[in-house]
Amino acid sequence: MSRPVSTYRVQLTPDFGFAEVAKIAPYLRDLGVSHVYLSPVLQAVPGSLHGYDVVDHSRIRQEFGGAQGFREMAGVLAAHDLAVVVDIVPNHMNTANAQFLSVLEEGAASPYADWFDIEWREGKVIVHRFADDLPQSEHYTVVDWREGPGYRRFFDVSSLIGLRVEDPAVFFATHEVIFWLLDEGLVEGLRIDHPDGLADPRRYLDMLRDRSGGVWTVVEKILIGDERLPDDWACDGTTGYDVLNRVNGLFVDPEGRQPLVALFTAMTGQDADYHAVMARSKRDVIDLFFRSEVERLARVAGASVQDLVDLLVEMPVYRAYVTPGEPVDPVARRIVESAAPNPEIARAVLYGSPEAVVRFQQTCGPVMAKGVEDTALYRWYPLACLNEVGGEPDRFGLSVEDFHDFCAGMRPFTMTTLSTHDTKRSEDVRARLQVLSELPGEWAEAVRGWSRQVSFDPHLDYLAWQTLMAAWPISAERFTDYLLKAAREAKTATSWIAQDHAYEEGLRAFAAKAVELPIGDFTALVDRHAVANSLGQKLVQLMMPGVPDVYQGNERTDFSLVDPDNRRPVSFPCAPNSAWDEAKLQVTTQALRLRRRLGPDAPYEPMAAEGEAAEHAIAFGRGRAVAVATRLPVRLAARGGWGATSLTLPHGSWRDLLTGGLYSGRTPLAHLLSRHPVALLERHDL
Incomplete structure (x- = not known):
């Protein structure tokens, strides 16, 4: 059973199931990935667009093609030298399942009473009215939604009930399909959703590894700051938010902190x-x-x-x-x-x-x-690209030295990513926002000008302007949907549980007016530099240690916002629509193909540029490969470019896979990066 070299995340839906995945196998093979990474495949609530609301662990989801469809897809993928990674949900399942219904009907006498993390009160379970046809029974009490139910939930979602997978019987019952997929060789990797919800994550991972035979496993563990994954967890690493935030920090200018925080507080009163x-x-x-x-x-x-x-x-x-x-x-x-x-x-x-x-x-x-x-x-967003899962929005920038130190301590098979189904905004939206850390004055002038023409809520407007600029062009419908979600999540004027309809109508009107402003003029200014950030962070993520994941569609530019916006259907093959698209697709394809040639043991070797503009380069070796990217491009342009700054390549002749150019020895960055803001070099004389 092989470990992935790279993965490509596909969001399965009733309209894009196993047969559709099989059809894109040639495209994914040519892209260079080794494994197709699927969203949850077990039977979920009918019509579910994400699959994390499992109702039956004994069946593969029929809407996707069922067990037969999965086998056929896996066979097609294998014929194209691709394997499968699946996303599994051990922490919870939807309450609309046969086992919980049995508990409601029979109480503690149900054979499934031990499946769920229930606090029994006088022999009853406290529930919300999650279904209109809830049967009458003496074994439960229905309460108002404002009172929490008598069972552990996934976060605050009462329709997702916590499972007791620490019980071996529950563990094996809820993983039976996953295990036969592994036993038949149809799956070669697992992504574990929300391990922190479990009673004992370490024991769960031990049980999983014992039964799975050591299959490649990563966990959706959110690490804050310098926190690291526990050493005694039987897994290969995380799903990559720790990497995402550090790569993002490489392209944020710390000098932008003070002016952007000042602008934020002035605009919002926060x-x-x-x-x-x-x-x-x-x-x-x-x-x-x-x-x-x-x-x-x-x-x-x-x-x-x-x-x-x-x-x-x-x-x-x-x-x-x-x-x-x-x-x-x-x-x-x-x-x-x-x-x-x-x-x-x-x-x-x-x-x-x-x-x-x-x-x-x-x-x-x-x-x-x-x-x-x-x-x-x-609520707090001076620079919204920092507002990511596991991120620290008051921490502006990461030095090249700190990034190299982080890479030195990485697990070799941890996952790396820039965009996921759960990120607050896509990688290219962040690439544009990163530029604002270098243009705080110009940004402040633009925002104040727009606000004089259209305004609504000081607590929301500044986030709206960042979003509108960074996701441009965006329809009024998509922009409105995002702002409604942002306002409800902020909970300052409206919320999911107490919607203020007058406020939300005002928000809709604001969004409709805002999209009519010439925001694209400022976005065009930003894009002169955002391209460098986009290509730079992509190359770094794909070539640094770990197993790089590409979220569907992000091999070219993607300007998606938080879910459900980022789960919109993708049209395959992802053909380029712009020069930026072409460059990003080329970087992604060449890096993924090179990773397959390098193998998993290529060492990470920090490299340092020499010269006055050295801080604007991030460079490292991976055995017979070298990656070079530009950072903080606005300040680089302001200083007149690279000048005499150079990078000394390791011994030998090196070909840039993006341009075909040959280089050796001490190489001026003005020469190496004359056509693209990044370079991907492979040793040519082996």
Whole structure:
């Protein structure tokens, strides 16, 4: 069973199933990927466009073609030297499933009562009215949606109930299809959704590796700052958000921080301190969504609700890993103790009952996800390309040296990415926004000019202008849909659970007027430099250590926004429509094909340019390959270009796969990068 060299993420839908994937096999083979990475394939809610709402673990989704369709697709892919990676959802399933219905009908006597993470109250489970035809039974109590249900959920989604996969019977029952796909050789890799929701992620991964035979496995683990994946997890790495944020930082100018934060606070009236906004956001979502979870935790921990709220608000990461019955990891202890309002509450969640220890960790993740990803990032956005999953929006820029240090510590088979089905905006939207860190004055003038013509809500307008410029051209419909989601996530004037219809009508009117302004004039100015960022971050991500993933359609330019916008259908083959498209497709294709030739063990070798413009180059070797990219292109142009700055290549002759040019020894960057802002070199004399 081979490990992937690279992956290509495909979003399956009822209109794009296994047969459609098989049809694009020649295109993906020619692109250079080794594995096709599919969204969830098990039977989900009918019509689901994402597949994370599984209702039956014993069947492959019929809308996609069922088990026979999967086999036929896998056969076609194999004939084109492609294998399959699948996305699996161990943490939860949709409540509209036969097992939970049995629990509602039979209560604790149901053979499936142990499947779900339920807090039984007087022999009953507390539920929301998730279906109109909910049968009458003495085994449950229906409550208002404002009161949390009596079971662990996926975040705040009451229709997604938490599974107890720590129970071997539940583990094998919910993974039976995945295992026969592995046993038949139809799948060669697994992506694990939301491991932080599990009672014991490490034990789950141990069980998975024991049964799967060590198949390539990556986990959707969100790491904050310098946090690293636990060393004892039986997996190959993460799904790449840690990489995404660092690659993004390479192309952001730290000198833009002060003027952009000042502009943001002036435009919005928001606090200049991101951490204060984040704390308020986390308190808000606890009050809105997670009061029942905190109260349940307080009961098992013997602690006050207020102390637990204060602790959850100050937790800086999604989870501090503590396993009941084992010594507490010193790093986890320091994290919790520094966040705790008092020593007693820290002891309760670190050294208390096994249920208290585990449930605290399972509560941290939802509070972080809803409080930060889905609230704070929509309230505090001086430079929106920094507002990404796992990102730190007040941290502007990353030095080349820090990036090299990060790469030196990477797991060799971790996944790397720039865009996913869950990113807040696509990589090319971020490439345009990165330019604003180098043009804060010009940007401020443009935004103030637009705002004088059209305005609506100071808390939203500045995000709207960034989005409109960076996603241009965009239809009024798409722009409106994005702003509605952003406003509801921010929860300052309207929300998903308390929609202000008058406000939302005003927002629609604002969007319709805003798209009529000549935003494209400023976008054209930005694009003179955004192309360099787009190609640079793509080349770096594809050639750095790890297994690079390409999200569907992002082998050419893509200006998508947060889901569902980024899950729109892609027309294959992805033919270029512009010179930028052509260049990005060429970079992607040449890098993916080169990765297949290099093999997995090519060492990462940092390289340093020499000369006055050296800071504008990021370069590294990968065995018989060298990647070179331009960074901070606005400041580079302002200084007159590369001048005499050069890069000394390793011994031998090197061919640029993008231009065909041959180079050796000390090479002027003005020469190497004269046609493209990036270069991809392969040793020519072997």
